[in-house]
Amino acid sequence: MLSKTLLATSLAVMAGVATAGLAEGQTAAREPVSGTLRLDPSQGPQRFDMSISAGGDIEADDLGRDCAGEIADAPSLRLHYGSGGDMLRVFAMSNTDTSLVIQTPSGDWLCNDDAMGGLDPILSLSSPQEGEYNIWVGRVSSFWGGGDSEPVELGILNIDSNAEMPRYLPTYATLRLTSGFQPSELDVRAHANGAVRPPAWDNRCGAVSSETPALNLEFDGNGSGLMVRANGSDDLTLMVRTPNGDFVCNDELEAADFVDLPSALSGAYTIWVGPQVDRARSALIPVSLTLTAN
Incomplete structure (x- = not known):
């Protein structure tokens, strides 16, 4: 049953809520992994979907009633959410049992283990607050093998609660990463669409792409390298605009293209993916962007 003290947050989907303070060793202020x-x-x-590392050595139960699983000290992901949203939904998907723990901008703790009859957790907030949400994805230890973390797909939805959700939702969000992010090969789900050529697209890249980037990325690599790889079912072109305004392209590897930046500058990267095949240029082609720091 939902805690009465948190009904004002109008959670639409959740199994439980906790308002306890930080567990010993829990550090929301740490850099999210x-x-x-x-x-x-x-x-x-x-909609934004990405792979994250789940689990850790802290019992989420210590945060209060209905919190479950083992979580890490640092958050899995930090979300800076703007004002005016109607519904914010966070969910995790994996092949086994996971849990969600979220600290809201007001400091409340929201938890969910199993939602809608399955093992995947979901938390939905209507009229969500503007501000910083720290998100942990836990593993329910009785279902996991050994090891400190497990890969899980985390989804963030910003939607209109009264409208039918379309099959495809774009994202204009920006992901900020520092060197040492986990998992070491981090996947972001995106779509390639070649209906419109973006103004910055270099003709030498060989294909067209939507004006909307597949990913806006801020990277602070401290001198490390960065590899961006695009994978999909169709022949793709990958283009990356670096912080100094240079464009780096690859369209020679059919369904898997990569751009390797051995000494990646710190700053803003814009990443586009476009289909090479004519029949695919008016369709949305699911792609996976894999980011690796080296």
Whole structure:
């Protein structure tokens, strides 16, 4: 049953809520292991999916009733959420049992283990607060093998609660990563669409792409390298605009293209993916962007 003290937050989907203080060793202020996401609800319905590292050595039960699983000290992901959103939904998907723990901008703790009859957790907030959400994905130890963390797909939805959700939602969010992010090969789900050529697209890249980037990335690599790889079912072109304005392209590896930046500058990267095949240029082609620091 939902705690009465938190019904004002209008959670639409959740199994439990906790308002206890930080557990011993829990540090919300630490750098999140899988980055920081900035999302502006004023830009309309959006969806962002990425792989993250789940689990750790802290019992989430210590945060209060209905919190479950083992979580890490640092958050899995930090979300900076703008004002004016109608519904914010966070969910995790994996092949086994996971849990969600979220600290809201007001300091409340929201938890969910199993939602809608399955093992995947979901938390939905209507009229969500503007501000910083720290998100942990836990593992329920009785279902996991050994090891400190497990890969899980984390989804962030900014939607209109009264409208039917379309099959495809764009994202205008920006992901910030520092060197040493986990998992070491971090996947972001995106779509390639070649209906419109973006103004910055270099003709030498060989294909067209949507004006909307597949990913806006801020990277602070401290001199490390960065590899961006695009994988999909169709022949793709990958283009990356670096912080100094240079464009780096690859369209020679059919369904898997990569751009390797051995000494990646710190700053803003814009990443586009476009299909090479004519029949695919008016369709949305699911792709996976894999980011690796080396």
